[in-house]
Amino acid sequence: MxxxxxxxxxxxxxxxxxxxxxxxxxxxxxxxxxxxxxxxxxxxxxxxxxxxxxxxxxxxxxxxxxxxxxxxxxxxxxxxxxxxxxxxxxxxxxxxxxxxxxxxxxxxxxxxxxxxxxxxxxxxxxxxxxxxxxxxxxxxxxxxxxxxxxxxxxxxxxxxxxxAVTAISGSGPAYVFFVVEAMIEGGVHLGLPRTVAHELAVQTLFGSAMMLRETGEHPAVLREQVTSPGGTTAAALRELEVHRVRAAFLAALEAARDRSRELGS
The missing domain is CATH 3.40.50.720 (NAD(P)-binding Rossmann-like Domain)
Known part of the structure; x- marks a missing residue:
């Protein structure tokens, strides 16, 4: 060895x-x-x-x-x-x-x-x-x-x-923790005990990640399976689009990539 x-x-x-x-x-x-x-x-x-x-x-x-x-x-x-x-x-x-x-x-x-x-x-x-x-x-x-x-x-x-790898997976856990933190705070704001909001958010993340890995489905397909027309999820996703969350993530990834380049120079 x-x-x-x-x-x-x-x-x-x-x-x-x-x-x-x-x-x-x-x-x-x-x-x-x-x-x-x-x-x-x-x-x-x-x-x-x-x-x-x-x-x-x-x-x-x-x-x-x-x-x-x-x-x-x-x-x-x-x-x-x-x-x-x-x-x-x-x-x-x-x-x-x-x-x-x-x-x-x-x-x-x-x-x-x-x-x-x-x-x-x-x-x-x-x-x-x-x-x-x-x-x-x-x-x-x-x-x-x-x-x-x-x-x-x-x-x-x-x-x-x-x-690019640094931007997605190297820094990626921080983005995930950031989103989960926001979900927990949102749950508390909606009246849930913090311990319950924490368990709901963490298990939802874990289960969703397992679905992505085990099914091999594109995330858009799995998202659509949860999104009923005119339902609660559709209402929530509309707000995320209004606030340009997708664009914000892209900008964040570009910033992380650029900083990685700066470190290398």
Missing amino acids: KRTAVIGAGVMGETLLSGLIRAGRAVDQLVVVEKRAERAAELKEKYGVEVVADVAAAASAETVLLVVKPQDMADVLGDIAPALRRGQLLVSLAAGITTGFIESHVPDGVAVVRVMPNTPALVDEGMAAISPGTHCDAAHLAEAEELMASVGRVVHVPEKLQD
Whole structure:
């Protein structure tokens, strides 16, 4: 089994670590790089993995997961580059950072895969899109897919579409939570107890998502099945159209895509 190093032990870094362990990855094949002593001790006690402060530990791994903030990537690459070697795989989860940028900061021949994950990975229902860099072969790409599949689903996309992926699935959970929050507040406004409004909204979201996945139907078809002529749903949807909710979502997605491009530059 290949040895894997995780650089960055924030929420997503820990999510991947725990997912890999649940998927059967042996803890002695994992190493975490974390400079904060208190956090390092917490991870070591919780998962039984080796936790080190020096990024040079990545030299002992065939695969290195870079789970750091976009603005920190250049510094991290500067620290880790002397420890890297041809044939190693770097899997980057930093929004907006291109494979070309990473390749320009590491030794020639290091394989790079760019990934856009999302937070439902915390409950093993994540959605990740992966794109290969210049030196990435089929085996490298398969390794990256296996890593991300430990916490959800994976699709392959050309790298030029990664900013669009960021806008839809990377930032997408926030849009969903925003809508559910509005539904809950609306329920309270209509007289429901907050706990009841919360359960109604969350279960409605969960059930609707399951219908989309299990039936394979276009969302417009499922929407029409709920919308009786002249009924309550039709009245509600009319208000959403009057307030241009569809257009607002499109504008939000474009703003997220543009910000992803800015981060990459």
